[in-house]
Amino acid sequence: MAGVRQNTSIPIPAIIRYDETDKNIIGHEFSLLEKAPGKSIDQIYHTLSVEVRTKMVHQMTDYLIELHAHPWDGYVGGLTPTNGEVTPGPPIDENFGQLPDLEKYWAGSESLESLNPIPSQGFAGFVAFTVGCLDHYIYLCILLAWFHLLRPLPSPECKGRRHERP
Template identity: 30%
Template sequence: MGTPREALPTVTVGHIEELLETSNLPPAEKITFLNTKAEYHVIALIEFEEREDHILRIAGNHVPKLKTENELAVLAWLQKNTTIPVAQVIVYQSGTDNALGCEYLMQKRLKGQSLDLVWPTLNEGQRLKVYDFMVDVLRQLTSREWEHIGGLQFDEEDDLIPGPVLDERFWEARDIEKFFPGETVESMNPVGPYKSYVEFSVARLEKYMHAIRKSDSLAFMREHLPLLEKFIAALKEDEKKLNDTKLCLAHRDLHMGNIMYDVEEHKITGILDWEFSVVMPLQQGDLSRAFMHDLVDDGKWYERKKKMLRMIRGSAKAKGEKDISKTYAFTSEDQEEMQEAVDLLRAIVEVSPRGQREREKMEWRDELVKILEGWTE
């Protein structure tokens, strides 16, 4: 896909000052645009003379309305049903009819700094307390079982209801126009919501097959479409076994940049950026993504993650608690193969239109075909 940062809006201090005025908020003492790694927002710190500072996140036009409304609904659920600390929402708009001309979310500033900035200064004991805290976050998120796969939204009575799936890896409108002219966000992505793991997996496969039919860059995959059709039929036949999972809310981007840490009190003060949070099968949840990534791009993160998980398991064992990592395990080899096939096809469809990973995509194709043939012999 394209780089999300390329679609970030241009906003000035004057725009924010006008927003404060039209939102019945006092004038700011100081407004500072923050240099962060955020890809979907321009972020500004708003400092006031006689009230707490605010953080303003100004969204690009990547996923109009849905992303903002999903985050608001998720935050509301978290505040009502968990003790996970999140930032209080001051004012928001999921449309563009405002002084910024953009969607935005303004929240109270959480105390501290992002964990990636302070992590090198923490000793092993302090790090272990952070791990324990984050394991508790995972436990709270997995303690509630849902009946859909997708996001959350409010209905007309402000009750929470299932919403569409959101994913950072979805095809965005600007990429669709370039690589799949005439298509839409809905025609290229599995939107949902969905009732089961198999239904969601099949929907993903069908969208990727649609892309194969539409793009000449994916013509090398067309001979395998009949095999994919047979694979989908096999999944539906084995639906009961493959649906053996728990559907739980997942943050899906729990790296250290989204965790605020107070170095004075040595505690986590909040978890940020719930915009792409959705209810998912546990096997696709937080431990399979960026959980506790320190954002150091040195090629050694996998080894650090293994060490971190060993520490988490050791802490749980010493306390007589359940190993949280086992919660995210596949319940059968067939279920794991289903997910592997979906992921391989997704990767092929992602990179081919952009002319990327030419050698790897052929290796992925061979791996995929081997799985498909094993299911359809």
């Protein structure tokens, strides 16, 4: 977020504080951002006219165009704070690759690098990034083949209905 804030005109709330560990008062990683002006779109979207929704889509499109037009010096991947600067870092999967989850669920059998797309120096372009992510997700599918066992069972009111895995 800080990298986008520092290198584009896209309005991004400033990061007030963050902690990537569980060694804090809430016991989990967090990001505390400044309050953005306005109302949350999820609270008002249903009240907006088609014209306003269309303007929003155009605004989001402009943001995406700016992001894609920004020269990232042949780098596609994650960003990390280093000595107060935003520098290239490993792409991190938000589902299984955070440090507290790594320690809690994997107990040394996996590493931050093994659960996230590699290489840590990023990718030369979007195609290489996409291929790396697909390879990563295939690895996770094999690694987590048992994960479907954690799905909750259907509630009693659903008894008799056919439930298939997606």
